[in-house]
Every structure is written in structure tokens, then in C-alpha cells.
Amino acid sequence: MFPGWLQIALVVLLIVLLFGRGKISGLMGDVAKGITSFRKGLKDGIDEPEEEPKAVEDKKTIDGEVVKSEEKDKA
Structure with missing residues (x-):
């Protein structure tokens, strides 16, 4: 249930009285x-x-970590 305009005005008045303008x-x-x-x-x-x-050359990443690649040339 939402507060009515009279309740909101009363709360605002109390805040102004407590803290001052x-x-x-x-x-x-x-x-x-x-x-x-x-x-x-x-x-x-x-x-x-x-x-x-x-760019990372000759390296591969595994789960965010850089590791050296151990690939060998196939000839």
C-alpha cells in the first residue's frame, strides 16, 4: 500500500524541522x-x-597463462 500525499507532506515537514533548510x-x-x-x-x-x-609469437595460451610451444617442424 502506497502512502498518500498527506503522509508524504508530513514526512517532508518533519525532515525540514529536524535538519533545517x-x-x-x-x-x-x-x-x-x-x-x-x-x-x-x-x-x-x-x-x-x-x-x-x-601479438604473441611462438607461444600459446592455456587458461590465460602463456606457455612455450613445443611444436617441431615436420619435414
């Missing part, structure tokens, strides 16, 4: 700064070029 506006400013820096971090992460994997 200045404390709540300061908290909202901190939240806005956090969201802005998070978005900036996401944007900076996208702009960075991805590094291409280096």
Missing part, C-alpha cells in the same frame, strides 16, 4: 556535485582510446 540545501548541493563528477568520469573513460592487444 540550510543543512538540507547543503546536502543537495553535495549530491549534485557527486553526480556531476560521476558523469564527468564516465565521459573521460569513454574518450580514452583502447589499447590493442599485443
